Amino acid sequence: MDSLHQVMDITNESIGVTTGRAFCGVVGHRDRHEYTVIGRKVNMAARLMVNYPGTLSCDDDTYRSGKSKLKKEDFMVLPFIKLKGVADPGTVREYNNHHDREEEEEYDYPILGRGKEIEEMKMLLHAIKCDDTRVSGSRRVVVIEGEGGVGKTRLLEAFMDIAEEEDFKVDYVEADMAHAHTPYHVVKTLIENLLELEACRTASEKENTLMEHITDQKLREKMFLLNDLLGTHIPPNADFARMDLDKVTTQFHALLFEIVHQFVVSQPCLFTVDNAQFIDQESWDFIEDLSADSHAILVLSLRPFSSSNPPCEAAIRLTGHETTKKVKLGGLEASYMSDLACQFMDVMYIPNELDGILREKSHGIASWCEQLIKDMLTSNVIQVVNESQAFLNKESSLDLLSFGGSTTTAISLCQNRKKINFFFLLFGESLKVVFTDL
Numbered sequence: 001m002d003s004l005h006q007v008m009d010i011t012n013e014s015i016g017v018t019t020g021r022a023f024c025g026v027v028g029h030r031d032r033h034e035y036t037v038i039g040r041k042v043n044m045a046a047r048l049m050v051n052y053p054g055t056l057s058c059d060d061d062t063y064r065s066g067k068s069k070l071k072k073e074d075f076m077v078l079p080f081i082k083l084k085g086v087a088d089p090g091t092v093r094e095y096n097n098h099h100d101r102e103e104e105e106e107y108d109y110p111i112l113g114r115g116k117e118i119e120e121m122k123m124l125l126h127a128i129k130c131d132d133t134r135v136s137g138s139r140r141v142v143v144i145e146g147e148g149g150v151g152k153t154r155l156l157e158a159f160m161d162i163a164e165e166e167d168f169k170v171d172y173v174e175a176d177m178a179h180a181h182t183p184y185h186v187v188k189t190l191i192e193n194l195l196e197l198e199a200c201r202t203a204s205e206k207e208n209t210l211m212e213h214i215t216d217q218k219l220r221e222k223m224f225l226l227n228d229l230l231g232t233h234i235p236p237n238a239d240f241a242r243m244d245l246d247k248v249t250t251q252f253h254a255l256l257f258e259i260v261h262q263f264v265v266s267q268p269c270l271f272t273v274d275n276a277q278f279i280d281q282e283s284w285d286f287i288e289d290l291s292a293d294s295h296a297i298l299v300l301s302l303r304p305f306s307s308s309n310p311p312c313e314a315a316i317r318l319t320g321h322e323t324t325k326k327v328k329l330g331g332l333e334a335s336y337m338s339d340l341a342c343q344f345m346d347v348m349y350i351p352n353e354l355d356g357i358l359r360e361k362s363h364g365i366a367s368w369c370e371q372l373i374k375d376m377l378t379s380n381v382i383q384v385v386n387e388s389q390a391f392l393n394k395e396s397s398l399d400l401l402s403f404g405g406s407t408t409t410a411i412s413l414c415q416n417r418k419k420i421n422f423f424f425l426l427f428g429e430s431l432k433v434v435f436t437d438l
C-alpha cells in the first residue's frame with residue numbers, strides 16, 4: 001500500500017485476501033474470452049475490498065492458513081459487516097504491520113497463575129548460573145506439554161524473560177507444521193540465531209561471520225560441513241571425498257555440537273523451541289545430542305503427539321528421559337478469567353456476567369477465553385467505551401475485584417441486568433470503559 005500511495009493518481013486503495021478453492025482459466029466466447037479467476041472466495045475478496053475501503057483485509061481461512069509468516073499480532077479483528085452474496089463471512093481481519101504500536105504505551109501484562117512453574121524455572125536458571133549442581137543436577141531439559149491454547153507459548157516467553165534477567169543468551173525457535181519434515185530446519189534456525197547469521201544476506205557474509213565466531217582451528221577445518229545447512233561455499237578438505245554418508249552425518253553432528261558447546265561454556269544459553277511437536281526428525285537427533293551437554297539448557301513446548309503426527313525415536317527418548325523435567329500444563333483456574341479478559345482487552349474492569357460466562361465456557365483454556373472475547377466484541381455483545389460514558393448511570397454500584405494480584409481493576413456494576421454493565425478500561429492516555437448488554 002505504501003508503494004501504491006507513491007503512484008500519483010492512486011489515492012484510495014483496498015486489498016481483500018481470501019483463501020479457498022477457485023477456478024482459473026480462459027472463460028467466455030472465442031472472440032472475447034479472457035483469462036480469469038472465479039469462485040466463492042474470489043467474490044468474497046471483492047466484497048472485502050468494497051466493504052473495508054483503505055484496508056488490507058483478509059478472511060479467517062487466510063489468517064489461519066499457517067502458511068503465512070506474518071505475525072498474528074499484526075492482524076486486528078474488523079467490525080462485522082454483512083457482505084452481499086456471502087452467507088457467513090466469518091471473522092474478517094485487517095493486516096497492518098506498522099500500526100501505531102510503537103507510539104502506544106506498551107504495557108507488559110504479568111503472566112497469570114503460573115507462579116509455581118516460574119519459581120522452579122528461576123531456581124533452575126539460578127543454580128545453573130552459580131554452578132550449583134545440587135539444585136540443577138543434570139536436569140537441563142524442560143518440556144512444557146499441554147493442549148492447544150492452554151498457555152504454553154506464554155509460559156515459554158515468561159521463562160525467556162527470566163533467563164534474560166539472569167544474563168542468559170536466549171535462542172528461540174518456533175517450529176512449524178510446514179517444516180515438520182524439512183531435515184535440520186529447527187537446527188538451522190537455532191544455529192543461525194546463535195551465530196547471528198540472520199542479518200547476513202550473502203554466502204560470503206555468512207562465511208565471514210562464521211569465521212569471527214569460530215576461532216578454533218580444528219573446527220574451522222571442518223566448517224565446510226555446514227555448507228548444506230547454511231548455504232555457504234566453504235571449500236571441503238581432502239578427507240571429505242573419502243567420507244561415506246554416515247561419517248559425514250556423524251562429523252556434522254559433532255561439529256554442530258562443538259560449536260554450540262563453545263558458546264555455552266563462554267556464556268550461559270537457554271535454547272527454546274516452541275511447537276516442538278513439529279521439530280523435524282534430524283533436528284530431534286541433534287537436540288538429543290545437545291541435551292547431553294551439561295552447559296546447554298533446553299526448553300521445549302509441545303502439544304501432546306498424536307497418531308497422525310507420532311514422535312520419532314529421539315523425541316520419545318528425550319521427552320521420556322528420567323532427567324527431563326516435564327511441566328504438564330493444565331488450564332488456568334477459573335478465578336483468573338476476569339484478569340485474563342482485562343489483559344486481552346487492555347481494560348481495567350469487566351462485569352460479573354461476563355466473568356461468569358468466561359469461567360463457564362472457557363474451561364480455563366486461555367485461547368478459548370480470548371476467542372470468546374473476540375467473538376463478543378465482533379458481534380457487539382460487548383463494547384469498549386470511555387470512562388465518562390461508563391459513569392453516566394450514577395445509580396450503578398461498584399463491586400471491586402482484584403486484578404493481576406497487583407493493581408486495582410475489575411469492577412463490575414450490574415446488580416440490575418437492565419442497568420448499564422461496564423468494563424473499565426485502561427489504555428493509552430485516557431481510561432476507557434466497556435459496556436455490555438448481555
Ligand SMILES: Nc1ncnc2c1ncn2[C@@H]1O[C@H](COP(=O)(O)OP(=O)(O)OP(=O)(O)O)[C@@H](O)[C@H]1O
Pocket residue numbers: 110111112113114146147148149150151152153154155303332340343366367370
Ligand atoms: N498464564 C497466562 N497469563 C496471561 N495470558 C496468558 C496466559 N496463558 C495464556 N495466555 C494468553 O492466552 C493466549 C493463548 O496462549 P498461548 O498462545 O500461550 O497458548 P498455547 O498453549 O501456546 O497455544 P498453542 O497450542 O496453539 O500453541 C495468548 O494470547 C497468551 O498470551
Ligand SMILES: [Mg+2]
Pocket residue numbers: 152153154274275
Ligand atoms: Mg503456542
